[in-house]
Every structure is written in C-alpha cells, then in structure tokens.
Amino acid sequence: MLIRPERAADVAAIRAVTAAAFAAAEHAAPPVEADGVPGEATLVGWLRADVGWEPRLSLVAEDEGEIIGHVVGTRGRLQDRPALGLGPLSVVPARQGQGIGSVLVHSVLAAADALGEPVAVLLGDPGFYARFGFVPASSMGIEPPDPAWGDYFQARPLAAYDESWRGRYTYAAPFDRL
Numbered sequence: 001m002l003i004r005p006e007r008a009a010d011v012a013a014i015r016a017v018t019a020a021a022f023a024a025a026e027h028a029a030p031p032v033e034a035d036g037v038p039g040e041a042t043l044v045g046w047l048r049a050d051v052g053w054e055p056r057l058s059l060v061a062e063d064e065g066e067i068i069g070h071v072v073g074t075r076g077r078l079q080d081r082p083a084l085g086l087g088p089l090s091v092v093p094a095r096q097g098q099g100i101g102s103v104l105v106h107s108v109l110a111a112a113d114a115l116g117e118p119v120a121v122l123l124g125d126p127g128f129y130a131r132f133g134f135v136p137a138s139s140m141g142i143e144p145p146d147p148a149w150g151d152y153f154q155a156r157p158l159a160a161y162d163e164s165w166r167g168r169y170t171y172a173a174p175f176d177r178l
C-alpha cells in the first residue's frame with residue numbers, strides 16, 4: 001500500500017471512497033446533493049475549491065492501483081490565524097480495521113509538521129484519536145466552533161506549536177454548508 005498526495009485523476013475515486021466510508025458510519029452528514037451521497041463526500045469537493053485547501057495535505061491510500069482511503073487537512077482559522085482542521089478521514093468499509101486509517105492519520109500529521117503547521121484540530125472520537133497525540137482542545141485553550149462538541153473537539157500540537165495558539169477555531173468555510 002502507498003500513501004501519497006492526491007492527483008487530479010483521483011478526484012472521482014476519493015469521492016467514492018468518502019461516500020462509501022460515511023454511508024456505513026452512524027454519524028454521517030445528510031446528503032446535500034441529489035445523488036444522495038453522504039455530505040462528507042460533497043464536502044471534499046467543496047474544500048478543493050476553497051482558499052483553505054492545501055494539496056500537500058490531501059493524501060490517499062492506494063493498494064494495487066485502487067484508492068481505498070483518504071484524509072485531508074484544510075486551513076481554517078484559530079482566532080485570527082490560519083490553522084489546520086483535519087477531516088474527512090475515510091477508509092472503504094471492506095478495508096477498515098487493517099490499520100489504514102491509522103497510517104493516514106500519522107501521515108497527514110507528519111506532512112503538516114513538515115509544512116511548519118503549529119497545530120491540527122478535529123471533531124472525532126477520542127477513543128480513536130488519543131493514540132495519535134490528540135487531546136481535548138479545551139485543555140490547550142482551543143474552543144470548538146460549537147460548544148456542544150465538548151471533548152470530541154480535539155487538538156494535536158505539532159513541532160511549531162506554542163501556547164499563543166489558542167482561542168476559537170473556525171473551519172474552512174465549506175464545512176458550514178453541511
């Protein structure tokens with residue numbers, strides 16, 4: 001299996017992988033388009049057109065020529081400065097539980113570190129993300145867009161982090177369209 005940045009030819013496969021992963025998930029966003037796919041699949045396309053898009057942080061997992069997983073980090077704002085939000089993260093149902101999601105998370109964090117990003121935030125299950133160094137964002141003084149998210153809103157300090165990175169986080173604008 002390879003982990004690599006997406007290429008133009010991967011766009012349709014990434015949409016299909018995201019749709020399949022979230023169609024099988026309990027917490028998928030409702031469809032926003034007539035094709036009925038989970039909102040997360042449409043969101044990835046919207047993000048690609050947004051100012052917060054960082055092509056070096058849209059990574060695919062490829063096995064024997066097939067895209068089986070994807071993760072993306074995009075720049076929203078932490079208080080008044082650009083900062084990374086991770087997700088969606090997707091692995092096709094038939095390949096879940098084989099470590100592919102973990103490799104994607106490790107890879108996107110390493111790529112973010114290499115780009116000099118100070119911090120990455122996400123909304124997700126602490127039971128999964130704590131193993132990658134995510135902590136409740138509130139413990140770092142980082143507030144979620146929605147206070148109801150509580151400890152599901154997590155943050156991971158990167159090498160360039162310092163304690164000035166705090167305040168309210170706002171995702172890249174397309175997230176608000178879900």
Ligand SMILES: CC(C)(COP(=O)(O)OP(=O)(O)OC[C@H]1O[C@@H](n2cnc3c(N)ncnc32)[C@H](O)[C@@H]1OP(=O)(O)O)[C@@H](O)C(=O)NCCC(=O)NCCS
Pocket residue numbers: 021022024025087088089090091092095096097098099100101102103123124125127128
């Ligand atoms: C979440 C997802 C990306 C994980 O990918 P994966 O390839 O199955 O993950 P891995 O095989 O690397 O890791 C699996 C481990 O995480 C655990 N895990 C997976 N999802 C979890 C969750 N929601 N809560 C707690 N643990 C979870 C598994 O039990 C397993 O633990 P183990 O290593 O102790 O056995 C995948 O299940 C998926 O695409 N889900 C649907 C979309 C989704 O929910 N995306 C994330 C939104 S935040």
